[in-house]
Amino acid sequence: MHVSLLLLAKPVLHGYFRSSCSWRVRIAFALKGIEYDPVPVNLIQDGGQQLSEQYKKLNPMQQVPSVEIDGITVSQSLAVIQYVDETRPGPRLLPADPKGRAQVRMISDLIASGIQPLQNLHVLQKIGAEKAQWAQHFIERGFQALEPILKQTAGKYCVGDEISMADICLVPQVYNAERFKVDVGQYPTIKRLNRTLLEMEAFKVTHPSCQPDTPADLRS
Amino acid sequence: MHVSLLLLAKPVLHGYFRSSCSWRVRIAFALKGIEYDPVPVNLIQDGGQQLSEQYKKLNPMQQVPSVEIDGITVSQSLAVIQYVDETRPGPRLLPADPKGRAQVRMISDLIASGIQPLQNLHVLQKIGAEKAQWAQHFIERGFQALEPILKQTAGKYCVGDEISMADICLVPQVYNAERFKVDVGQYPTIKRLNRTLLEMEAFKVTHPSCQPDTPADLRS
Numbered sequence: 290m291h292v293s294l295l296l297l298a299k300p301v302l303h304g305y306f307r308s309s310c311s312w313r314v315r316i317a318f319a320l321k322g323i324e325y326d327p328v329p330v331n332l333i334q335d336g337g338q339q340l341s342e343q344y345k346k347l348n349p350m351q352q353v354p355s356v357e358i359d360g361i362t363v364s365q366s367l368a369v370i371q372y373v374d375e376t377r378p379g380p381r382l383l384p385a386d387p388k389g390r391a392q393v394r395m396i397s398d399l400i401a402s403g404i405q406p407l408q409n410l411h412v413l414q415k416i417g418a419e420k421a422q423w424a425q426h427f428i429e430r431g432f433q434a435l436e437p438i439l440k441q442t443a444g445k446y447c448v449g450d451e452i453s454m455a456d457i458c459l460v461p462q463v464y465n466a467e468r469f470k471v472d473v474g475q476y477p478t479i480k481r482l483n484r485t486l487l488e489m490e491a492f493k494v495t496h497p498s499c500q501p502d503t504p505a506d507l508r509s
Numbered sequence: 510m511h512v513s514l515l516l517l518a519k520p521v522l523h524g525y526f527r528s529s530c531s532w533r534v535r536i537a538f539a540l541k542g543i544e545y546d547p548v549p550v551n552l553i554q555d556g557g558q559q560l561s562e563q564y565k566k567l568n569p570m571q572q573v574p575s576v577e578i579d580g581i582t583v584s585q586s587l588a589v590i591q592y593v594d595e596t597r598p599g600p601r602l603l604p605a606d607p608k609g610r611a612q613v614r615m616i617s618d619l620i621a622s623g624i625q626p627l628q629n630l631h632v633l634q635k636i637g638a639e640k641a642q643w644a645q646h647f648i649e650r651g652f653q654a655l656e657p658i659l660k661q662t663a664g665k666y667c668v669g670d671e672i673s674m675a676d677i678c679l680v681p682q683v684y685n686a687e688r689f690k691v692d693v694g695q696y697p698t699i700k701r702l703n704r705t706l707l708e709m710e711a712f713k714v715t716h717p718s719c720q721p722d723t724p725a726d727l728r729s
Contacts, residue, residue: 349654350623361608365622368614375607387595388581394588398621402585403570406626415646426635434569 300325300358303347305332306500306507309405309461310366311354315495316457317370321379325356329502332410352409367401370454382454392448396438396455400462404431408465424469432466436476443478445485452489460486464497520545520578523567525552526720526727529625529681530586531574535715536677537590541599545576549722552630572629587621590674602674612668616658616675620682624651628685644689652686655679656696663698665705672709680706684717 302318302325304311318325330353331338338344339351348355348364355364359376363369374382383390406412407427413420442448447455463483466473473480486492498509522538522545524531538545550573551558558564559571568575568584575584579596583589594602603610626632627647633640662668667675683703686693693700706712718729 349657350619350651351654352623359608361611363611363615365615365618367622368611368618371614372607372611375610387592388579390595391581391583391588391592394591395583395585398585398588399570401618402587402622402626403572406622407632412627415643423635431570434571437569 300356301328302326302354302356303328303330303344304354305330306497306503308332308353309465310352310401312461312464312495312497313366313457314354314356314369315500316460316491317373317382317454319491319495320382320452320457321373321377323373323377323379327501329500331502352411367397367454367458370457374454380452382452382457384448384451384453389448389453392442393453393455396435396442396447397458399431399435399438400458403434404428404462405465408469421469424465425471428462428466428469428471431462432471432473432476432479436478439478439482443482447482452486456482456486459483460492520576521548522546522574522576523548523550523564524574525550526723527717528552528573529685530572530621532681532684532715532717533586533677534574534576534589535720536680536711537593537602537674539711539715540602540672540677541593541597543593543597543599547721549720551722572631587617587674587678590677594674600672602672602677604668604671604673609668609673612662613673613675616655616662616667617678619651619655619658620678623654624648624682625685628689641689644685645691648682648686648689648691651682652691652693652696652699656698659698659702663702667702672706676702676706679703680712 300323302314304314304327330344332353339353345351347362350364352364354366354369355362356369363372370382383393404427408424413424416423439447444450446452447459459479460483463473463479497503498507520543522534524534524547550564552573559573565571567582570584572584574586574589575582576589578592583592590602603613624647628644633644636643659667664670666672667679679699680703683693683699717723718727
């Protein structure tokens with residue numbers, strides 16, 4: 290009884306409208322049709338709500354997102370995405386074929402380990418005055434690698450013609466690139482994929498510009 | 510015929526003795542009993558061999574490791590590890606249970622996205638003079654989060670009593686922590702797990718101190 294109640298409960302997503310890793314999870318939930326309860330964690334208000342003792346108990350890394358689901362708490366967006374892919378119906382977020390899965394994970398990790406961590410809030414706060422150049426450098430370096438890889442793997446989406454976790458990682462990273470004034474036009478495959486994906490409902494409804502915690506002046 | 514020849518060929522691991530991400534792949538190969546051809550990529554010689562035009566074709570991100578396997582090239586160590594787990598016999602590197610898999614991936618990603626990228630060679634070269642404090646800061650911050658998580662998930666190993674990708678990520682990160690003079694004694698669970706794991710053959714034979722490209726003065 291206890292277990293089935295947990296399984297019936299909606300997942301709780303602790304996130305922030307503009308966090309690219311939170312957006313990844315929102316897209317995965319939308320693609321799978323998973324309803325969830327959003328709990329905003331404002332990364333800049335009150336000195337950063339992710340730094341509170343209460344939030345630290347939920348996620349000792351003091352980052353977003355954290356997801357309470359099926360009686361466990363999972364932080365790290367790719368772990369959450371693969372968990373829901375393995376436990377929820379709906380379109381698969383990783384291909385069936387192991388080589389395709391390897392390519393999806395390679396692209397996802399190139400973004401999630403090779404780009405995003407170097408331009409996240411905590412790092413930029415430590416960098417200080419030169420943070421814009423720092424972020425640009427690491428995003429451009431990552432996109433210079435991503436472009437030739439995607440040129441080889443992409444069909445309609447990042448890997449062939451099926452949407453996957455790689456697409457879920459790509460779009461929020463392009464959003465960050467634009468925030469940091471990276472010229473995405475230099476990367477035609479990235480640009481084309483991003484445009485295609487942004488036309489999809491699951492990317493539209495989860496966009497940082499229209500979340501419950503999006504400030505009025507950033508809404509569109 | 511072409512395909513079966515590829516499947517019979519040994520994987521080629523382009524790596525560096527001291528790269529923690531290369532070590533992860535070596536451990537996975539050793540646990541699975543996968544023979545491979547090592548190709549050393551010296552990250553500091555010749556201004557960094559990973560920056561050559563030839564290597565860039567193999568891995569546009571210009572990092573190690575890169576693995577040629579079954580006719581594809583996979584960079585990003587966790588993508589490689591999960592690919593061999595899905596295609597090779599031997600002990601599984603992720604548990605069968607989805608919740609266990611989520612925990613293994615959460616811990617692996619905390620290290621692979623939350624710690625390692627912030628203390629890798631390219632980043633530290635950009636940081637310059639303060640690189641030792643920078644690396645210490647990010648490793649300590651990560652370990653402060655990892656310790657309470659592992660306290661909850663660990664049995665004999667990082668997640669319960671079966672070895673997994675999380676253990677494969679932990680040991681090389683502790684090795685890096687020690688290089689940067691982090692006091693690992695502050696983290697009793699991390700310390701205990703690391704000690705247990707280092708006694709295993711798969712961790713011993715893959716250690717940076719005894720690889721084909723380990724310089725004579727660093728051998729033990």
